[in-house]
Amino acid sequence: AQKVTQAQTEISVVEKEDVTLDCVYETRDTTYYLFWYKQPPSGELVFLIRRNSFDEQNEISGRYSWNFQKSTSSFNFTITASQVVDSAVYFCALSEGELSGGYQKVTFGIGTKLQVIP
Amino acid sequence: DGGITQSPKYLFRKEGQNVTLSCEQNLNHDAMYWYRQDPGQGLRLIYYSQIVNDFQKGDIAEGYSVSREKKESFPLTVTSAQKNPTAFYLCASGGQGPWNEQFFGPGTRLTVL
Numbered sequence A: 001a002q003k004v005t006q007a008q009t010e011i012s013v014v015e016k017e018d019v020t021l022d023c024v025y026e027t028r029d030t031t032y033y034l035f036w037y038k039q040p041p042s043g044e045l046v047f048l049i050r051r052n053s054f055d056e057q058n059e060i061s062g063r064y065s066w067n068f069q070k071s072t073s074s075f076n077f078t079i080t081a082s083q084v085v086d087s088a089v090y091f092c093a094l095s096e097g098e099l100s101g102g103y104q105k106v107t108f109g110i111g112t113k114l115q116v117i118p
Numbered sequence B: 001d002g003g004i005t006q007s008p009k010y011l012f013r014k015e016g017q018n019v020t021l022s023c024e025q026n027l028n029h030d031a032m033y034w035y036r037q038d039p040g041q042g043l044r045l046i047y048y049s050q051i052v053n054d055f056q057k058g059d060i061a062e063g064y065s066v067s068r069e070k071k072e073s074f075p076l077t078v079t080s081a082q083k084n085p086t087a088f089y090l091c092a093s094g095g096q097g098p099w100n101e102q103f104f105g106p107g108t109r110l111t112v113l
Helices: none
Strands: A003-005 A012-014 A019-021 A025-027 A032-039 A046-052 A059-061 A065-067 A074-077 A088-096 A107-108 A112-117 B004-007 B009-013 B019-025 B031-037 B041-050 B054-057 B065-066 B077-078 B088-093 B106-111
Touching: A003 A107, A012 A019, A019 A112, A025 A074, A025 B031, A046 A059, A046 A065, A074 A088, A074 B088, B004 B088, B019 B031, B019 B088, B019 B106, B031 B054, B041 B065, B077 B088
Parallel strands: A012 A112, B009 B106
Antiparallel strands: A003 A025, A019 A074, A032 A046, A032 A088, A059 A065, A065 A074, A088 A107, A088 A112, B004 B019, B019 B077, B031 B041, B031 B088, B041 B054, B065 B077, B088 B106
């Protein structure tokens, strides 16, 4: 069974600080996909990034960066120089590579609520 | 412009009443999903559909029903059998295959009075 753990339920930082959101996953599949989504106060989840299990290359997109380490089953997300607009709930998600009865089984973590204080 | 719409944004229901939440997408996605979000519990899958006229139960389907008569539409009915229906409901769609991200609607907040 797959599982996603986001141990930090809430984080508060002061604007311009760097912050890392942790994500630890469990899966028996050798092929899987990891995602991060952002849920602003409006409620709609927005896709941020996808990473497959064969690609451990870290990625940077502006102030956002992601560190994928298979050895520790982690897919952490760092925001550099945080801004108030980064305040949101962030979800990490895991999708198994093998279709489960034809369905893309996606497991979401419980989310980390980030508050950036001006 | 493409996306997913959900209506209404807020919904109030009396106990014992059924209520239907609307979800429409114009992204030409085959797969559609309904999730329930409660504080501290993340997203839990209610129902999903990979193709028109076919749908499967998710992890918490009891007290809910769906239909998929059109590719674009995937309405969710919350029945009186659902014991604790007050929650935030999110609809999503996506392409076939586990590598595809999901696209989410703005959600419907249901409150049972």
